Amino acid sequence: MVRTDTASRLHAFNRFEIKYLVPQDQADELRAELRRHMDDDAHSGDGGYPITSVYYDTQHLKFYWEKVEGLKFRRKLRVRHYGTATDLTPESKVFVEIKQRVNRVTQKRRVSxxxxxxxxxxxxEGYEPAGEVSSRERAFLDEVSTLVGELDLRPIVTTGYHREAWVGREADLGLRVTLDHRLRGRDRDFHLSSESVNQLTLPSRLSVLELKANERVPAWVTDLTARLSLDVVRISKYCQTVQAFGLAPRSVMHAADEVDAILSNGSDDANDSSGAAPAEPTTPNGVDDAPTRKGALTR
Known part of the structure; x- marks a missing residue:
């Protein structure tokens, strides 16, 4: 049953996003400056939190190619879990999300x-909620079901990383900044609590900084990124994982000489002569210290 006055579990966000690559040796300076101007996200705690997502796409990677080709309207579907693999049960709350780009604005809609x-x-199989749902939630659930059915969507890759997050204060209330470490993933065994081995999809000495703003990025943020000589990059964790496993052509982020140039002083795990992202095994939470295994990633 649909009720317009029923409380909705649906959340929507519209904002601009700008991304940078951050070498590990600059992370502490970046954190210190962010904490001067921003507050820790309520969920971040002292050391951040893990995020794992499974991305859905067509057999021929429609959503991937829409991103690569830079279509003005594009979207992707994922199921996202905040927490460790051991925390996850069939009853655990996760988010089903549609993230889409409309011109320069990123829109995210999700339901818990x-x-x-x-x-x-x-x-x-489909899903029919028990009890009453709001009209907005019903529309979102129907949209997901339609996408899955009409496009024959299936899991393609799983991504994981550890996130630190900050939120703006005072004049910067619409600002959110995240720093994601140890980007990794796999191209099979898509259960979010799986203990299957993940592989790094970006050299471990690089983190991804994301600035998310409703309208504008404060001047102190642009001054900070300029002082640290951080360059804006177009990087998608989903696309990065697709490329890392050879499901589509690799980006420059998987080319050793390009990574070395970014790091400037070189990196052991960036010098893979195969041109692939380093195949470093991790646990599902990405917290073990297993040594790097060189070599190309294969299916």
Missing amino acids: LSYRDALRLCSP
């Missing part, structure tokens, strides 16, 4: 469901 129901929603 149990992991069991999220998997049903994103499968041909």
Whole structure:
């Protein structure tokens, strides 16, 4: 049943996003400056939190190619879990998200469901909520079901990383900044609590800084990125993982000489002569200290 006055589990965000690559040796200076102007995100705690997502696409990677080709309207579907793999049960709350780009604005809509129901929603089985839902939530659930059914969507890759997050204060209330470390993923065994081995999809000495603003980026942020000589990059964690596993052509982020140029002083895990992202095994939470294994990633 649809009720317009029913509380909705649907959340929507519209904002601009700018991304940078941050070498590890600049991370502490960056954190210190961010904390001068911003507050820790309520969920971040002292050391941040893990995020794991499974991305859905067509057999021929429609969403991937829309991103690569820079279409003005594009979207992707994912199921996202905040927490460790050991925290996840069929009843755990996760988010089913549609993230889309309309010209320069990033829009994200998501609904919170149990992991069991999220998997049903994103499968041909389908999902019918028990009880009443708001009209907005019903429209979103129907959109997801339509995408899955009409495009024959299926899991393509899983991504994971550890995130630190800050939120703006006073005049910068619309600002959110995140720093993501140890980007990794896999191209099979898509259960979010799986203990399957992940591979790094970006050299471990690089983190991804994202600035998310409703209208404008404060001058102190642009001054900070300029002082640290951080360059704006177009990087998608989904596309990066697709490329790392050879499901589509590699980006320059997987070329050793390009990574060395970014790091300027070189990096052991960036010098893979195959041109692939380093195949460093990690646990599902990305917290073990296993040594780097050189070599190309294969299916």
